[in-house]
Amino acid sequence: MGSGIPHSALTQSAMMPRLVIHNLGHLVTMNPTREILTNAYIVIQDGVIVLLGSGHPLVQPGDEQVDARGGIALPGLINTHHHLFQNLARAYTPIANASLFPWIEGLLPMFRGLNHEDLFLATQVGLAELMLSGCTLCADHHYLFPRATAYGLMGAGFEAAKIMGCRYVACRGSVQSSAARADDWMGESINEILGDCQRLHDQYHQSGPGGMLGLALAPGSIFSGDQTLFRESSRLARSLGLGLHTHLGEVPEESDICLKHLGERPVDLLKRYEWEGERVWLAHGIHFSDHEIAQLGSMRVGVAHCPCCNMRMGSGVCRVQALTDAGVTISLGVDGSASNDSGHMLNEVRLALFLTRVVHGAASMTVDRALEMATLGGAKNLGRLSDLGSLEVGKRGDIAIFPAEDIWSNGAENPVHGLIYCHPRNVQTLVVEGRVRVRDGRLVGIDLEDLLARHRKSAHRLQQSKR
Numbered sequence: 473m474g475s476g477i478p479h480s481a482l483t484q485s486a487m488m489p490r491l492v493i494h495n496l497g498h499l500v501t502m503n504p505t506r507e508i509l510t511n512a513y514i515v516i517q518d519g520v521i522v523l524l525g526s527g528h529p530l531v532q533p534g535d536e537q538v539d540a541r542g543g544i545a546l547p548g549l550i551n552t553h554h555h556l557f558q559n560l561a562r563a564y565t566p567i568a569n570a571s572l573f574p575w576i577e578g579l580l581p582m583f584r585g586l587n588h589e590d591l592f593l594a595t596q597v598g599l600a601e602l603m604l605s606g607c608t609l610c611a612d613h614h615y616l617f618p619r620a621t622a623y624g625l626m627g628a629g630f631e632a633a634k635i636m637g638c639r640y641v642a643c644r645g646s647v648q649s650s651a652a653r654a655d656d657w658m659g660e661s662i663n664e665i666l667g668d669c670q671r672l673h674d675q676y677h678q679s680g681p682g683g684m685l686g687l688a689l690a691p692g693s694i695f696s697g698d699q700t701l702f703r704e705s706s707r708l709a710r711s712l713g714l715g716l717h718t719h720l721g722e723v724p725e726e727s728d729i730c731l732k733h734l735g736e737r738p739v740d741l742l743k744r745y746e747w748e749g750e751r752v753w754l755a756h757g758i759h760f761s762d763h764e765i766a767q768l769g770s771m772r773v774g775v776a777h778c779p780c781c782n783m784r785m786g787s788g789v790c791r792v793q794a795l796t797d798a799g800v801t802i803s804l805g806v807d808g809s810a811s812n813d814s815g816h817m818l819n820e821v822r823l824a825l826f827l828t829r830v831v832h833g834a835a836s837m838t839v840d841r842a843l844e845m846a847t848l849g850g851a852k853n854l855g856r857l858s859d860l861g862s863l864e865v866g867k868r869g870d871i872a873i874f875p876a877e878d879i880w881s882n883g884a885e886n887p888v889h890g891l892i893y894c895h896p897r898n899v900q901t902l903v904v905e906g907r908v909r910v911r912d913g914r915l916v917g918i919d920l921e922d923l924l925a926r927h928r929k930s931a932h933r934l935q936q937s938k939r
């Protein structure tokens with residue numbers, strides 16, 4: 473009490489029975505010694521892990537119980553870069569074979585008619601697929617605000633996250649309006665952008681342990697030249713205690729564009745805009761010189777590595793080990809579903825394991841390291857290492873439990889390695905803040921069929937608006 477725990481989180485959890493999960497085949501703690509417990513249990517009270525160990529827990533009257541049937545428990549996976557609205561443009565033919573810049577040009581016009589209901593549905597569907605793949609916290613970078621529907625648009629995302637019961641960090645993106653762009657249907661003024669950031673902070677952001685909803689400030693890209701916006705976002709984020717997020721180093725052309733139009737390379741620009749410190753994390757982080765990698769390390773920023781998107785877009789390979797050695801924290805992101813085109817967190821861990829090996833050899837990446845990026849790395853980059861990222865007493869109860877084996881992993885010698893090396897599985901149970909959100913492989917309290925039907929309708933309407 474009095475420790476900054478948001479009132480809503482307290483009232484939400486005050487009536488909760490203890491949750492006792494038993495019969496875990498493996499419990500991957502990600503604690504400092506990377507302990508993996510076998511024949512394990514875990515007990516959660518009021519959203520917080522209070523007990524875990526091997527053997528059988530003492531069950532009390534009134535406890536809610538989950539029999540894990542020998543399953544494998546991981547800390548809830550943390551997705552640090554996504555654009556949930558883009559699942560309305562999956563496998564969108566006009567951008568099927570496009571690299572980043574033509575991809576952006578081909579994608580955006582489809583979203584002129586994006587409204588609150590579309591975003592509400594896209595966020596629910598995006599979180600649903602992530603949750604089924606083990607994700608308990610998603611950072612959603614939304615930067616598309618058509619003039620007609622811009623006001624209050626991000627509220628639709630927050631309301632959708634509340635329904636799904638997944639932790640949600642809205643990264644309030646933006647594209648500054650420009651007189652130079654004749655058809656500027658989605659630009660906003662700096663005052664509109666920063667005013668909305670302040671409003672969203674006041675209305676939704678929950679600071680302190682256990683917060684379910686959060687806000688970060690996230691101008692779209694550094695080469696767009698919105699210098700004042702980058703500077704002012706940094707100031708506002710610092711004054712409100714929020715994170716800062718943007719794309720950086722996704723394509724090699726970025727450096728030349730920045731040098732030509734802004735006079736400096738991207739990382740120098742970040743420094744100029746005062747984007748430094750642990751609350752800054754950057755999506756992709758592929759195209760950096762050795763000098764820039766050293767700079768990023770000394771700036772103590774993080775990188776959201778997005779292997780599937782990088783492969784799909786042909787963007788390149790993030791130098792995970794060099795960045796890590798320099799002091800950059802690496803987390804994982806599935807990125808938007810117009811460039812993935814499905815948000816499956818366990819698959820992203822698998823691809824993170826494999827993609828580094830393509831360039832640096834089989835010993836360059838391990839399962840432990842890939843899991844670390846998806847858990848502790850994500851928690852660190854989102855400023856949540858004190859309450860999320862590992863399964864330890866005192867941390868919040870965010871747990872992904874996968875079936876011990878399936879047809880694609882049957883007979884695996886090392887079941888935990890099998891979870892990553894073999895074909896990606898869906899969870900059998902997902903717990904967020906001590907609440908069971910997926911039971912027996914199905915989302916609790918969500919009519920998925922109806923949701924998918926409504927989402928499909930939105931997607932087809934927007935896609936056909938450009939035919």
Ligand SMILES: [Zn+2]
Pocket residue numbers: 553554555613719755807808
């Ligand atoms: Zn992105």
